[in-house]
Amino acid sequence: MFKKISIIIRREFLSRVRKKSFVVMTILGPILFAALITLPVIVSQISDSKYEVAVVDDTDLFYDRFQDSNDVIFTNLATDLDDALELLRREKFDAVLHIPEVAFESPSTLRMFSKDAVNLNAKIHVENVLKHEFESLKLGARGIDSEVLRAIETNINIQAVRIQDDGMEETDYPEISMALGIISGIVIYMFIFLFGSQVLRGVLEEKTSRIVEVMISSVRPFQLMMGKIVGIAMVGLTQFLIWVFLTIIIVFSVQAAMPELFQFTPDEQVHMTSSQMLDSEALIEQMDSIQQPDTTAGQVLEALSAINWYVMIFAFIFFFLGGYFLYASLFAAIGSAVDNEADTQQFMLPVTIPLILAIIFAQAVMQDPSGSVAFWLSIIPLTSPVIMMIRIPFGVPFFDLYLSAFLLIVGFLASTWMAAKIYRTGILLYGKKVGYKDLWKWLRY
């Protein structure tokens, strides 16, 4: 019994792992991941095509107010607007900002001219500067000194602290948890779809090629189905582990090769306490320069090191496998019931709706990770793999985790049992258009 299943698992695994597409995806995946992580840093560093804005200020008040930023540089023009526009026509600049005399009284007269569509970043930058300047001018006009103004300017960044059962305090970074949660939720969702549909296609291939007729006299339908599901699960796990491993290698080697691209080195940041960080002028400047107003690089690293990675990785593997087995057996049942790929659509929809719902509700779950929507969706087996992974980085009571895990196991046993019943009838039935009524009969048969 198990010997035959293991022979089937071996074939399902090897035949997929040896495919060119698997090798390509396995290598390309981490490169894409690593690129996603490192590319923005690199691009912001090496990008030399800056957006040049010429400023024509008829009021003479704001010339020195525009500071060059990473991608926008300002040039003050003492000419009138017509000359500036002539320069724009000859492409000396990318855009011309015109501040007319009456701008202060009626800001709607402000204009930004350009030949192509105006750069949105530059426009927002200019708007922010002018808003700030106009406001301080107005305050000044009412007798409030700009020194006073600077003194009352406050940067607010609330530190969320979670009190644990053992009385320990733990700094909480909802933004990091959110990012981590949504990433792992989406990865689970993608894996279930990706490998679930491989199961479906595999079953369909066996059925349409009639190899199943040959197989079925030496193995039970259940062995064939489980062998395929487990084999493909191992393909998924292999790919996932290689991805994790390669991504780590790539990120660290890029970091080692070009440390100047990363404005922090992990070592000194991790050892800093959070209070030091918040007080530090330098860090606030750094924060601005990497344009992350809510967290600093150090905070990111601290938050990441605060996450319980063992729980995270173990939970990921558990919920991936649980969710995969649950859906893969349903996909196998669908594959066995139809004759061609086109007919799968009618059955695919109800099976995939819970998964898609999980992604739709992801936002709501992240906003209230301990709320009742989050609780119920992370308990119900059809949505729990995705939703629980979103919740875990925020911290989940062990009761919820165990209940969800238990129900997921019950869920996949039930779906496997159902799928096996449909599978063994469907796999040997050809040329009949199967409806829900038939599936129901096969279930009770």
Place this chain on the structure above:
Amino acid sequence: MDNLLEVNSVVKDFIGHRALDKVSIKVPKQSIFGMLGPNGAGKTTLIRIINQIIGPDEGQVFFNGEKLRSHHVDKIGYLPEERGLYKKMKVGEQALYLARLKGLEASYAKKSLKEWFEKFDLLPWWNKKVEALSKGMQQKVQFIITILHKPELLIFDEPFSGFDPININLLKEEIFKLKENGATIIFSTHDMGSVEELCDEIALINKSKKVLEGNVLEIKREYAKQIFRIEMADIIQPLESIDNQKFQLLEQENKNGLKQAVIKINNDISTNELLNEIIKMGNIVSFNEVIPSMNEIFIKTVSEKQ
């Protein structure tokens, strides 16, 4: 003679229709047993029950005197009518895979596969993908896989479809060799010519019921209706003058200078009486009993019941 396989009044119901209605068959050891019947008669269902792909609702199946159990699967080789292979998999690898699923050790399976591939001129294709093979070659691979584990019982469902005449002969030789070496063979087909050539015993299934079973020669004798084909030369007396009480002249014609006639003998009249009668009419060149072909018996039996 012992029976390798006995099926005792097996009933199988599918939703809304009875596929097998108290069907019993006995397959003697080391025989070639023809399972005949029109499409949809229930042959495939019976074969699937023997292969334990599905279970019977009523009745039992005995293999070699034991009640059919799951370990018997490895003693049966089944070549289904609708048969396929994984198209993207290499031929040798796939043959090895299917052989291992039948319980063979990898090293033994490989060695014996190589021998069979050699015999069927398939060895150069060992490392090619299945999709590169012609249909006939794929059929050969499937045939090899079916017999590789030396099963005691072989079930061939339309084994010759897709083969050219040369390979059909090759296959028939192999089937006879398998029988000589002790295998029992169940052979399901519509091709009555090959039934006459190969089968010792047959069962005819029609509309979920067994309607005929027995030894091929005995059945044919049973269906023989005392009709004789005569060839004569130098006719001196017209055949019409034959005694109408005893004989019926069914047809006659002149062919190649010979008179050919078909005559039926009425009941209780012996063959010698007919010979005595016609010997006066000319020179008898040949005298044969007209034995119905399996095809005729098949069509007659099936249409009678309808």
